Amino acid sequence: MIPTTHLLAVGAAMFVLGLFALLTRRNAVAAFMGIELMLNAANLNFVAFNQARPEALDGQVAAVFVIMLAAAEFAVALALVLSLYQTFRSVHLDEADEMKG
Amino acid sequence: MTPTYAAFMAMSAWVLLASLYVVTTRNVVRAAYGLLGALFGVAVLYVLCSADFLAAVQVLIYVGGVNILIIFGVMLTEHMGRGAYRLVSFNLLPALVTCLLIGTALALGLWIYPWAAAGEPAGPTAARIGELFLTKYLLPFEVASVLLLVVLIGAVAVARKEVRDE
Numbered sequence: 519m520i521p522t523t524h525l526l527a528v529g530a531a532m533f534v535l536g537l538f539a540l541l542t543r544r545n546a547v548a549a550f551m552g553i554e555l556m557l558n559a560a561n562l563n564f565v566a567f568n569q570a571r572p573e574a575l576d577g578q579v580a581a582v583f584v585i586m587l588a589a590a591e592f593a594v595a596l597a598l599v600l601s602l603y604q605t606f607r608s609v610h611l612d613e614a615d616e617m618k619g
Numbered sequence: 620m621t622p623t624y625a626a627f628m629a630m631s632a633w634v635l636l637a638s639l640y641v642v643t644t645r646n647v648v649r650a651a652y653g654l655l656g657a658l659f660g661v662a663v664l665y666v667l668c669s670a671d672f673l674a675a676v677q678v679l680i681y682v683g684g685v686n687i688l689i690i691f692g693v694m695l696t697e698h699m700g701r702g703a704y705r706l707v708s709f710n711l712l713p714a715l716v717t718c719l720l721i722g723t724a725l726a727l728g729l730w731i732y733p734w735a736a737a738g739e740p741a742g743p744t745a746a747r748i749g750e751l752f753l754t755k756y757l758l759p760f761e762v763a764s765v766l767l768l769v770v771l772i773g774a775v776a777v778a779r780k781e782v783r784d785e
Contacts, residue, residue, distance in 0.1 A: 520627045520667060522734045528631040528664070530725035531750075534718045535638040541714035547692045548647050551654050554685065555638055558661050561677075565668050571736035575744060576672050579751050585680050586763055590770040592685050593769075595776035596692045603696045 525566035546599045546609040550592065557588045582618035627667050635658035651689050658682050669740035672748050 532555055539552030561581045568577025599609055606614050632640045637657035658681045665674035752760045 519621070519737055519739075520624060521738050523729055524627070524631075525664075525668070526729050526734065527726075528634065530722065530729060531635055532638050533725065535642050536633070537640045537721060538705040538714055538718045541717060542642075542711055545647050547689060547696065548650055550692075551641055551650055551689065553626045554654060554681075554689075555641065557656065558658065558681075561673075562664065564660060565665060565670050565673065566669070566737075569668060569737035569740070572669075572741045574740045575747055575751060578670050578744060579748055579756055581670075581673055582676055582748065583763060584757060585676055586767070589680050589684055590767055592688055593770055593774045596688050597774040599692055600695060609696045616701070 520569075522566050522569055525542055525569075527564060529559040529562040529566065531559075532562065538579075544610045544612060546595075548604065549611060550595050550599075554588065554592070557584060558582060623667055630660050630663045630667065634664065647693050648690075651686065651693055654689065655682060655686050658686060669744075671743055672745040675745075736784070 527604075536552045536555030536557075536559060539555065540549050541552075543549040543552060561584050564577040564581040564584070566577075567580075568575065602614055603609050634657050637653050637660060640653035641657060644650050644653060656678065662677040662682070663676045665671075665677060
């Protein structure tokens with residue numbers, strides 16, 4: 519039996535690491551990896567909370583929805599990165615500084 | 620210390636080390652493979668929490684889908700030999716301060732709030748999750764399928780090369 523707080527601690531550490539990647543990365547794809555880490559940390563928290571009432575399973579259903587949203591989000595993100603690359607010939611976030619396509 | 624808890628400690632150390640590697644490596648391809656390791660580790664953590672269906676979904680969608688997409692994203696954008704694989708960190712100090720503050724807030728919340736103790740895990744979950752999807756969570760489930768359709772069309776519309784006939 520894994521204590522809830524220990525799972526939450528792992529989730530918190532993962533979230534902070536993902537946030538750090540999101541804030542420091544220049545490459546758009548690497549920044550999205552940070553977002554994926556943060557989403558996984560949130561999912562870990564959902565599973566940890568689900569353990570308090572294992573027969574209800576609401577937390578696990580929420581986690582499935584989060585995984586689905588993450589996949590959809592990354593599909594759109596990949597499309598945006600490709601279109602960014604076609605416009606600027608680079609995926610560095612600080613070089614894409616104009617709104618005109 | 621039960622075997623489950625020992626496995627949990629080992630796997631969480633693995634997940635955190637892999638995440639740290641994703642965050643610190645300067646090569647975006649290596650970061651993608653580090654993310655692969657971290658996501659697999661999270662799937663094992665789900666198994667240890669007796670969330671079997673969620674572990675299968677994690678492996679299928681994250682490891683099999685999202686990670687492949689990430690590697691595609693790297694390959695389709697950066698060219699080898701251009702030196703563009705380097706991930707130079709900028710605004711390092713503000714990011715460190717922000718992460719420290721948020722980490723402290725999360726740790727304080729973890730420390731202060733009386734979290735409910737974990738109950739006994741109740742058998743396989745897949746059948747009951749499916750039942751919940753078709754009863755209590757029917758509306759979010761249908762909205763999610765519509766969202767996936769929208770994403771499918773939107774991603775193609777955004778990513779395709781614009782063809783102008785003149």
